[in-house]
Amino acid sequence: MDKKGTKIAYFVACAVFVVLLVVLGISFKGAPLPEFVIDGETVQAETPFAGTFWSLLPPIVAIALALISKEVYSSLFLGCLVGALLYTQFNPWHTIVELVGANYGIISVLADAGNMGIIVFLVVLGIMVDLMNKGGGSEAFGRWAKKTVKSRCAAQLLTMLLGVLIFIDDYFNCLTVGAVMRPVTEGHKISRAKLAYIIDATAAPVCMIRRASAGLNTLSSARTGTSAWRVTYCIPSRSAAGTGCSTNSMSSPLSCIWFRIRTACFAFHA
Numbered sequence: 001m002d003k004k005g006t007k008i009a010y011f012v013a014c015a016v017f018v019v020l021l022v023v024l025g026i027s028f029k030g031a032p033l034p035e036f037v038i039d040g041e042t043v044q045a046e047t048p049f050a051g052t053f054w055s056l057l058p059p060i061v062a063i064a065l066a067l068i069s070k071e072v073y074s075s076l077f078l079g080c081l082v083g084a085l086l087y088t089q090f091n092p093w094h095t096i097v098e099l100v101g102a103n104y105g106i107i108s109v110l111a112d113a114g115n116m117g118i119i120v121f122l123v124v125l126g127i128m129v130d131l132m133n134k135g136g137g138s139e140a141f142g143r144w145a146k147k148t149v150k151s152r153c154a155a156q157l158l159t160m161l162l163g164v165l166i167f168i169d170d171y172f173n174c175l176t177v178g179a180v181m182r183p184v185t186e187g188h189k190i191s192r193a194k195l196a197y198i199i200d201a202t203a204a205p206v207c208m209i210r211r212a213s214a215g216l217n218t219l220s221s222a223r224t225g226t227s228a229w230r231v232t233y234c235i236p237s238r239s240a241a242g243t244g245c246s247t248n249s250m251s252s253p254l255s256c257i258w259f260r261i262r263t264a265c266f267a268f269h270a
Contacts (some may be wrong), residue, residue: 009068010065014078021082021085021090024049024054031048032048033045033046033048033050034051036050046087047088049087054086057082058079058083061075061078061079062075062078063075081099084105087104129172129176132179138179138180139183142180142184145158145181145183145184146184146187149188151188152189155184155185155188155190156190156194158181159177159184159195159198160198162176162180162181163198163199163201163202164206167207168207170207173202173203174199174203177199181195181199182195
């Protein structure tokens with residue numbers, strides 16, 4: 001937040017959210033806990049904000065502050081803090097416990113093997129992209145592209161082509177294509193918003209269409225009850241046997257054909 005106007009808008013938004021939380025705390029103080037019928041059983045919620053519009057307040061806070069400040073980490077943390085406050089009915093100590101504790105907090109997230117795998121995977125991808133930039137790969141490709149690409153249309157088509165060729169993972173696609181094509185598109189006066197749209201339209205959609213990609217394997221494992229690496233190498237899962245789920249790694253992608261058609265439409269629309 002370098003600009004003075006951005007800082008003012010950020011603090012004004014924070015003040016509005018604080019006032020709103022104070023009003024909610026006073027309004028819902030001593031409110032009865034709502035009850036919901038799930039699968040024929042009556043379940044009592046742990047917070048009076050469950051099932052109301054105010055349960056959407058944490059993501060609204062995070063998105064609004066991120067758009068204003070352009071800082072993701074602090075905005076996400078404040079969104080989590082608001083969610084913990086609503087969950088604990090504004091109890092300070094319980095808010096800290098739930099935010100950091102082992103039930104839903106930071107400790108439980110870091111203790112989960114799947115979450116840690118994703119964190120390590122993203123860190124490795126970031127290291128690879130940074131090494132590519134520091135090694136001069138992006139700059140060399142930019143010099144070649146400036147000599148070869150002569151028009152705005154060619155620059156956009158080259159961006160889409162790279163998005164189709166790099167299909168290993170959607171995160172890796174966005175990081176790599178964005179770092180490589182940004183100098184080229186800026187040279188042809190293509191806005192960053194247009195570049196971001198083209199990359200986004202050819203990242204996840206292409207990864208969902210291509211067989212050997214992280215996105216499709218994750219979807220397959222979610223539908224078949226098989227781990228992603230077993231889907232990749234076509235190894236049947238013992239846990240799926242007798243559960244009614246298909247252990248064939250190709251049957252799940254075929255059953256998700258409608259998702260693949262939708263993602264293909266997004267890719268061609270770019």
